[in-house]
Amino acid sequence: MRVFQNVEDLGDLKAALREAFEVKKNRFQYQELGRSKTALLIFFNNSLRTRLSTQKAAMNLGMNVIVLDVNQGAWKLETERGVIMDGDKSEHLLEAIPVMGCYCDLIGVRSFATFESRKDDYEEKILNQFIRYSGKPVFFMESATVHPLQSFADLITIEEYKRTARPKVVLSWAPHPKALPQAVPNSFAQWMNAADVDFVVTHPEGYELDPRFVGDARVEYDQLKAFEGADFIYAKNWSCPGVTRPADYGKVLNKDMSWTVDAAHMAVTNNAFFMHCLPVRRNMIVTDDVIESPQSLVIPEAANREISATVVLKRMLEAL
Amino acid sequence: MRVFQNVEDLGDLKAALREAFEVKKNRFQYQELGRSKTALLIFFNNSLRTRLSTQKAAMNLGMNVIVLDVNQGAWKLETERGVIMDGDKSEHLLEAIPVMGCYCDLIGVRSFATFESRKDDYEEKILNQFIRYSGKPVFFMESATVHPLQSFADLITIEEYKRTARPKVVLSWAPHPKALPQAVPNSFAQWMNAADVDFVVTHPEGYELDPRFVGDARVEYDQLKAFEGADFIYAKNWSCPGVTRPADYGKVLNKDMSWTVDAAHMAVTNNAFFMHCLPVRRNMIVTDDVIESPQSLVIPEAANREISATVVLKRMLEAL
Amino acid sequence: MRVFQNVEDLGDLKAALREAFEVKKNRFQYQELGRSKTALLIFFNNSLRTRLSTQKAAMNLGMNVIVLDVNQGAWKLETERGVIMDGDKSEHLLEAIPVMGCYCDLIGVRSFATFESRKDDYEEKILNQFIRYSGKPVFFMESATVHPLQSFADLITIEEYKRTARPKVVLSWAPHPKALPQAVPNSFAQWMNAADVDFVVTHPEGYELDPRFVGDARVEYDQLKAFEGADFIYAKNWSCPGVTRPADYGKVLNKDMSWTVDAAHMAVTNNAFFMHCLPVRRNMIVTDDVIESPQSLVIPEAANREISATVVLKRMLEAL
Numbered sequence: 031m032r033v034f035q036n037v038e039d040l041g042d043l044k045a046a047l048r049e050a051f052e053v054k055k056n057r058f059q060y061q062e063l064g065r066s067k068t069a070l071l072i073f074f075n076n077s078l079r080t081r082l083s084t085q086k087a088a089m090n091l092g093m094n095v096i097v098l099d100v101n102q103g104a105w106k107l108e109t110e111r112g113v114i115m116d117g118d119k120s121e122h123l124l125e126a127i128p129v130m131g132c133y134c135d136l137i138g139v140r141s142f143a144t145f146e147s148r149k150d151d152y153e154e155k156i157l158n159q160f161i162r163y164s165g166k167p168v169f170f171m172e173s174a175t176v177h178p179l180q181s182f183a184d185l186i187t188i189e190e191y192k193r194t195a196r197p198k199v200v201l202s203w204a205p206h207p208k209a210l211p212q213a214v215p216n217s218f219a220q221w222m223n224a225a226d227v228d229f230v231v232t233h234p235e236g237y238e239l240d241p242r243f244v245g246d247a248r249v250e251y252d253q254l255k256a257f258e259g260a261d262f263i264y265a266k267n268w269s270c271p272g273v274t275r276p277a278d279y280g281k282v283l284n285k286d287m288s289w290t291v292d293a294a295h296m297a298v299t300n301n302a303f304f305m306h307c308l309p310v311r312r313n314m315i316v317t318d319d320v321i322e323s324p325q326s327l328v329i330p331e332a333a334n335r336e337i338s339a340t341v342v343l344k345r346m347l348e349a350l
Numbered sequence: 351m352r353v354f355q356n357v358e359d360l361g362d363l364k365a366a367l368r369e370a371f372e373v374k375k376n377r378f379q380y381q382e383l384g385r386s387k388t389a390l391l392i393f394f395n396n397s398l399r400t401r402l403s404t405q406k407a408a409m410n411l412g413m414n415v416i417v418l419d420v421n422q423g424a425w426k427l428e429t430e431r432g433v434i435m436d437g438d439k440s441e442h443l444l445e446a447i448p449v450m451g452c453y454c455d456l457i458g459v460r461s462f463a464t465f466e467s468r469k470d471d472y473e474e475k476i477l478n479q480f481i482r483y484s485g486k487p488v489f490f491m492e493s494a495t496v497h498p499l500q501s502f503a504d505l506i507t508i509e510e511y512k513r514t515a516r517p518k519v520v521l522s523w524a525p526h527p528k529a530l531p532q533a534v535p536n537s538f539a540q541w542m543n544a545a546d547v548d549f550v551v552t553h554p555e556g557y558e559l560d561p562r563f564v565g566d567a568r569v570e571y572d573q574l575k576a577f578e579g580a581d582f583i584y585a586k587n588w589s590c591p592g593v594t595r596p597a598d599y600g601k602v603l604n605k606d607m608s609w610t611v612d613a614a615h616m617a618v619t620n621n622a623f624f625m626h627c628l629p630v631r632r633n634m635i636v637t638d639d640v641i642e643s644p645q646s647l648v649i650p651e652a653a654n655r656e657i658s659a660t661v662v663l664k665r666m667l668e669a670l
Numbered sequence: 671m672r673v674f675q676n677v678e679d680l681g682d683l684k685a686a687l688r689e690a691f692e693v694k695k696n697r698f699q700y701q702e703l704g705r706s707k708t709a710l711l712i713f714f715n716n717s718l719r720t721r722l723s724t725q726k727a728a729m730n731l732g733m734n735v736i737v738l739d740v741n742q743g744a745w746k747l748e749t750e751r752g753v754i755m756d757g758d759k760s761e762h763l764l765e766a767i768p769v770m771g772c773y774c775d776l777i778g779v780r781s782f783a784t785f786e787s788r789k790d791d792y793e794e795k796i797l798n799q800f801i802r803y804s805g806k807p808v809f810f811m812e813s814a815t816v817h818p819l820q821s822f823a824d825l826i827t828i829e830e831y832k833r834t835a836r837p838k839v840v841l842s843w844a845p846h847p848k849a850l851p852q853a854v855p856n857s858f859a860q861w862m863n864a865a866d867v868d869f870v871v872t873h874p875e876g877y878e879l880d881p882r883f884v885g886d887a888r889v890e891y892d893q894l895k896a897f898e899g900a901d902f903i904y905a906k907n908w909s910c911p912g913v914t915r916p917a918d919y920g921k922v923l924n925k926d927m928s929w930t931v932d933a934a935h936m937a938v939t940n941n942a943f944f945m946h947c948l949p950v951r952r953n954m955i956v957t958d959d960v961i962e963s964p965q966s967l968v969i970p971e972a973a974n975r976e977i978s979a980t981v982v983l984k985r986m987l988e989a990l
Contacts, residue, residue, distance in 0.1 A: 058386045066698045068726060078446065082416060082453040086388060089414045094729045096722060114953040116847040121949030125961075125968060126718065129948065132973040133722040207436040308449065309441030313434040321445075328445060333452040378706045398766065402736060402773040406708060409734045527756040628769065629761030633754040641765075648765060653772040 031345045033161055034169035035154075035176060037217075037224045043185070046341065050186045053344070054337050057090045063347045064093030070134035071097045071171065074141040074156070079308060079335050080171045080179065084138055087339030091347060096134065109156065123159050131164035136346050143174040143211040145280030148272045151175060151211075152240065167346045175243075177213040180307050181221040182338035187331045188227065188262055191303055196226055197261035198300070202253060203233030204315040205285045206267035214307050215268050216243035223247055232256035236283045238273045253289055260299040265291045265306050265315050292317040296325070303327045351665045353481055354489035354498060355474075357537075357544045363505070366661065370506045373664070374657050377410045383667045384413030390454035391417045391491065394461040394476070399628060399655050400491045400499065404458055407659030411667060416454065429476065443479050451484035456666050463494040463531040465600030468592045471495065471531075472560065487666045495563070497533040500627050501541035502658035507651045508547065508582055511623055516546055517581035518620070522573060523553030524635040525605045526587030534627050535588050536563035543567055552576035556603045558593040573609055580619040585611045585626050585635050612637040616645070623647045671985045673801055674809035675794075675816060677857075677864045683825070686981065690826045693984070694977050697730045703987045704733035710774035711737045711811065714781040714796070719948060719975050720811045720819065724778055727979030731987060736774065749796065763799050771804035776986050783814040783851040785920030788912045791815065791851075792880065807986045815883070817853040820947050821861035822978035827971045828867065828902055831943055836866055837901035838940070842893060843873030844955040845925045846907030854947050855908050856883035863887055872896035876923045878913040893929055900939040905931045905946050905955050932957040936965070943967045 031039055040046045053059075069088040073081065081097070088095045100107065107126050108119040115122065131137065139160050143151040151174040160168045170178055188199065199222055201215060215231075220243045222229040231239065232250045250256035257263065272279025290313070296302060304316065304326045312318055321328060351359055360366045373379075389408040393401065401417070408415045420427065427446050428439040435442065451457065459480050463471040471494040480488045490498055508519065519542055521535060535551075540563045542549040551559065552570045570576035577583065592599025610633070616622060624636065624646045632638055641648060671679055680686045693699075709728040713721065721737070728735045740747065747766050748759040755762065771777065779800050783791040791814040800808045810818055828839065839862055841855060855871075860883045862869040870888045871879065878889070890896040897903065912919025930953070936942060944956065944966045952958055961968060 061386070066701070066730075068729065070722070078418075078441065079449055082390070082418065082450065085416050086414075086453040089388065090386075094726075096725050098718075098722065108952070111958060112953070115951035116954055120951070121718065122952050125948050125950060125972075128969045129719055129972040130722065132969070133726040133976055308445050310445060311435035311440070312428070312442050313432070314436055318431060329448045329452070332445075332449040336453055381706070398738075398761070399769055402710070402738065402770065405736050406734075406773040409708065410706075628765050630765060631755035631760070632748070632762050633752070634756055638751060649768045649772070652765075652769040656773055 031349050032167045034178060034342050034346070035157070035173070036178065037181070037221045040182070043224055047186065047189050050337050050341050053340050057336070057340055060344050061092035063344060064088065064091035067136070067347060068094040068096060068134040069136045069138065069343065070130060071095065071138045072100060072130065072140070073098065074100050077140055077171070079332055080140060083335035084171060084179070084339045086336050087343050090336070090340050091343055093343070124163065127160055127163040128165060131166045134166060135350060136169065136343060137164050137166050138169045138171045139173070140171040141173055143213065143280070145209065145269070148276070148279040167349070169342055169346065172213050174211065175213055176217045176220070177307070178217050179335060179338050179342065180214055181217040182342070183331060183334035184218060184264070184305065184307070185221050185225055186334045186337055187305065187327055190330070191327060192261065194261065196228055198228040198230065198259055199262045199264060200256050200260040201229070201231045201264045201266065202256065202291065203237050204265045204267050204289050204291055205287055206311055206314055207285070209269040209280055209282050210267050212239060212268045212271045215239055215266050218264060218266070219244040219247055230256050234284045234286065234289070236270055236275050236278065237268065239271050240273055254295065254298055257295055257298050260302045263291060263296070263299060263302045263304050265304070267315060290314060290317065291320055293319055296320055301325065305331055308332055351669050352487045354662050354666070355477070355493070355496060356498065357501070357541045360502070363544055367506065367509050370657050370661050373660050377656070377660055380664050381412035383664060384408065384411035387456070387667060388414040388416060388454040389456045389458065389663065390450060391415065391458045392420060392450065392460070393418065394420050397460055397491070399652055400460060403655035404491060404499070404659045406656050407663050410656070410660050411663055413663070444483065447480055447483040448485060451486045454486060455670060456489065456663060457484050457486050458489045458491045459493070460491040461493055463533070463600070465529065465589070468596070468599040487669070489662055489666065492533050494531065495533055496537040496540070497627070498537050499655060499658050499662065500534060501537040502662070503651060503654035504538060504584070504625065504627070505541050505545055506654045506657055507625065507647055510650070511647060512581065514581065516548055518548040518550065518579055519582045519584060520576050520580040521549070521551045521584045521586065522576065522609070522611065523557050524585045524587050524609050524611055525607055526631055526634055527605070529589040529600055529602050530587050532559060532588045532591045535559055535586050538584060538586070539564040539567055550576050554604045554606065554609070556590055556595050556598065557588065559591050560593055574615065574618055577615055577618050580622045583611060583616070583619060583622045583624050585624070587635060610634060610637060611640055613639055616640055621645065625651055628652055671989050672807045674818060674982050674986070675797070675813070676818065677821070677861045680822070683864055687826065687829050690977050690981050693980050697976070697980055700984050701732035703984060704728065704731035707776070707987060708734040708736060708774040709776045709778065709983065710770060711735065711778045712740060712770065712780070713738065714740050717780055717811070719972055720780060723975035724811060724819070724979045726976050727983050730976070730980050731983055733983070764803065767800055767803040768805060771806045774806060775990060776809065776983060777804050777806050778809045778811045779813070780811040781813055783853065783920070785849065785909070788916070788919040807989070809982055809986065812853050814851065815853055816857045816860070817947070818857050819975060819978050819982065820854055821857040822982070823971060823974035824858060824904065824945065824947070825861050825865055826974045826977055827945065827967055830970070831967060832901065834901065836868055838868040838870065838899055839902045839904060840896050840900040841869070841871045841904045841906065842896065842929070842931065843877050844905045844907050844929050844931055845927055846951055846954055847925070849909040849920055849922050850907050852879060852908045852911045855879055855906050858904060858906070859884040859887055870896050874924045874926065874929070876910055876915050876918065877908065879911050880913055894935065894938055897935055897938050900942045903931060903936070903939060903942045903944050905944070907955060930954060930957065931960055933959055936960055941965065945971055948972055
């Protein structure tokens with residue numbers, strides 16, 4: 031595996047899940063694989079879970095880890111070619127990327143959508159430069175459009191907790207004070223479409239996800255109707271994806287607090303588990319009582335980030 | 351040991367000191383103990399000695415180390431339950447703490463007093479959440495009220511340099527431009543009360559330390575009288591502890607430069623050693639000539655931070 | 671080797687180059703040398719290549735690495751003696767440096783010229799305090815006046831790519847929007863004077879480098895004339911070194927864009943290789959087409975930073 035971006039990069043999903051559970055039983059069994067190998071984790075944006083779980087995963091595999099916070103301890107990078115660089119950016123990505131590639135064996139990159147240009151965001155301008163110029167395998171630690179380490183952990187969690195062969199999984203939009211990227215819902219939709227689940231998406235009008243991720247998944251604009259009989263509720267806010275309303279890309283269209291997942295919402299489900307990728311705004315996305323209920327999987331789901339990352343890095347090491 | 355907060359957590363102090371000197375002779379002898387174990391060091395506040403010495407200690411024991419600077423590279427955390435999180439805080443400690451606990455075996459936390467509420471500070475609101483929700487052993491890397499890794503290092507240093515079986519040790523307040531927490535003097539008083547020393551505290555009126563730490567230690571308001579015949583002078587500034595003057599908690603009551611430890615002060619001692627936990631404001635707390643004198647132990651004392659941390663982490667690993 | 675600052679610290683340059691190429695063949699062959707040894711990397715200024723390549727080098731040698739960003743996660747340090755420290759600086763270098771030395775075996779320091787005082791900068795006030803007070807071997811990761819890890823990497827690169835026994839190497843000033851230190855050109859001149867090359871320096875009037883570094887190297891004020899027949903063009907901006915114009919130390923005297931290295935400049939060379947230490951301002955220092963040409967060595971040169979650092983740390987470990 032030279033790139034970890036989409037669900038297809040993992041090949042047979044059932045095999046990947048088996049591997050995840052095997053790793054979870056003994057996460058240190060592949061320590062020789064990473065000896066004298068270095069993972070470089072590059073953060074253009076803040077991170078808690080991804081930062082910790084990916085470091086832990088790399089160390090599980092015996093790797094050395096270097097963490098680089100761009101814009102903290104390094105400097106701003108120019109991304110456009112042809113610019114006379116007389117401003118505040120000291121270096122061009124076209125130099126910085128191959129240089130970073132020199133000092134490591136695997137590169138993880140976090141770089142969020144900027145909402146300045148839907149085209150740039152959805153073309154994965156930054157990450158594609160890393161793929162093209164770093165000379166090393168690249169895994170996405172949340173990019174402008176996807177967050178596959180999260181979705182793989184989500185899938186592992188659903189597989190662990192499901193009570194039926196083909197559970198009903200609902201991805202539900204919920205309100206948030208700020209404009210958030212679509213990376214998590216995009217990836218979650220992509221992974222659920224590839225998994226053996228009954229997948230439904232619910233959100234207000236205008237929040238339609240990009241077809242390349244959501245595919246022909248069922249969309250239900252009535253949130254409570256979507257929740258009926260659900261086995262898993264996956265809540266998440268996202269800003270306008272600019273599909274049905276291109277001019278509103280990246281904007282907050284709606285703060286309707288009736289979409290907050292509360293006990294009344296959960297009451298219509300099949301005693302569903304509650305999931306969220308975290309960080310979560312309590313009493314915006316979900317009420318205190320739902321997130322603290324026995325049905326809440328937010329912590330086991332986060333714990334599985336270490337497992338998904340270990341599997342991904344293991345496969346990348348094996349392919350070196 | 352599941353929590354390292356107070357002197358009692360270490361059990362028999364003489365045994366702990368013996369262990370410290372044994373570790374100091376060969377600090378790498380327990381490298382197998384930490385294999386495939388991860389220490390997570392969480393800093394809500396800045397750090398130099400604690401950051402370096404605790405990383406070093408964990409590596410002495412063969413551990414992996416992850417350092418997390420909250421508010422730098424991560425984000426602000428909500429600490430109150432029931433809040434509608436529509437402000438600048440992206441995540442709740444109730445999620446963040448168990449998540450952090452997922453990716454490590456031991457957790458160290460630095461979180462200073464905020465002086466917003468004496469009750470919150472003295473109830474150790476933040477650290478107690480880590481103890482309660484992280485699922486992992488927690489060691490204090492300076493909390494709102496204590497700094498036990500420092501006090502243990504101080505005790506080791508006194509044991510190394512003492513010239514009599516029961517030396518006279520004086521904790522002396524000294525002036526400082528800013529309001530500092532009471533963590534260091536609280537812990538130092540607690541540890542000296544538990545050690546075999548003649549302990550005296552001296553400070554201006556209003557700076558009385560909390561009885562749960564200072565106990566029935568002798569307090570002498572005349573600094574020079576306190577210094578008479580002392581074997582060790584331990585200087586430190588602290589702000590008003592709010593014991594005798596509750597309304598002034600966390601305030602600077604006094605900047606009397608006659609309390610600065612200078613040669614005239616040291617002249618009345620029994621050729622005392624000078625100690626300070628560092629960082630120290632020169633010519634506020636202590637004059638250049640005293641801190642640079644052969645009697646100054648500030649550097650060996652700092653070096654013993656590695657030893658105290660190694661012993662504490664070793665014991666926590668043994669108890670896993 | 672107790673200090674790595676100048677080319678002389680490396681002894682016989684040919685032997686050092688042989689060692690570099692041997693290390694490059696197998697950079698992990700000395701992993702036992704660094705076992706249980708800790709490198710502390712202290713950054714007073716930002717860093718990308720030095721940060722990554724030096725971490726990688728230390729890990730190549732089996733060392734533990736601690737990275738400390740002063741002013742981020744630590745605090746401001748006082749450097750003057752005798753000051754009443756009642757301002758924003760919490761600690762004095764005279765305490766901080768020996769303390770840092772306690773927790774490691776080797777210390778690397780980055781501390782740029784401040785341009786506040788030519789005397790302080792050129793006396794290496796900060797680095798010399800580390801050499802004097804840390805108690806540990808110190809290597810320069812770019813100081814006020816030198817950047818020897820860069821120059822050693824440059825020399826390795828020239829040795830790898832040279833097509834004649836004694837190539838012509840031209841150090842050329844080029845325009846830049848901000849005032850940059852002279853560390854890179856100083857060191858490059860020092861190392862080229864010590865190497866077996868035909869060395870020429872070219873820059874506008876007023877940019878004369880300090881004689882202690884540039885020695886009696888040939889200076890040619892006509893850039894194109896300097897470039898004639900060159901085998902290597904080493905471009906770099908620097909601010910006024912204050913040699914011929916003492917009052918202008920650290921100032922930008924010139925932004926003449928005719929000095930930008932473009933295809934017309936390269937056309938008069940002997941099909942020269944293009945070198946730059948990076949980060950580089952494109953279309954200020956060098957045009958897009960020159961830096962992207964097959965003759966551009968900026969990436970292999972950066973990759974050799976890992977090699978130069980590995981050799982330097984290896985020698986320091988051997989001398990412990």
